[in-house]
Amino acid sequence: MNLAITIKTKPTTRHISISFNKLTSIEIPSLLSIEEQNSDYPWSQLQFTTSIENSNNLCYCRSLNGKTIGYLIAMLAEDTADILNIGIDTDFKRQGYGTGLINHLIEELRKRNISEILLEVRAGNKSAIQFYNKQGFEKISVRKNYYIKNSNNQLQREDGIIMSTRIPLKENKNVL
Secondary structure, X not given: OXXXXXXXXXXXXXXXXXXXXXXXXXXXXXXXXXXXXXXXXXXXHHHHHHHHHOOOEEEEEEEEOOEEEEEEEEEEOOOEEEEEEEEEOHHHXXXXXXXXXXXXXXXXXXXXXXXXXXXXXXXXXXXXXXXXXXXOOEEEEEEEEEEEEEOOEEEEEEEEEEEEEEOOOOOOOOOO
């Protein structure tokens, strides 16, 4: 004879706080940790500091319950922006946080009437290329042998893929 006991419980809810913030030097330790998780050639503390302090850059972090889980750094030009670096903590990948950072950047760029985003990615970084394709980026050019592929052998090189996406400007809904 099999007996089953059923216990009804109340669903539990937990308050989750997700935010976008302007990057400051306070987040650099978190950024360095995320970089180490994601890159064989991580940015240094100096590279992050210089980028955050550059007034031509837009620098955002994504926080979850007060913990920095991702970041995006983009350099502004006259009518384009270049994504210099983007990273998501490996525990939070494939949950929409990277897409959220890209969408936040697009909204900020629309306010500045910037119509195009460019980026460069290592040819071997297939998961990043797949992510960028899903975000609407397309390959527009290749930089042959642009990256050092192996730090132990400076002669091993890897192509850089340049990708671009257009930013559709919001329609003005005022009718005369």
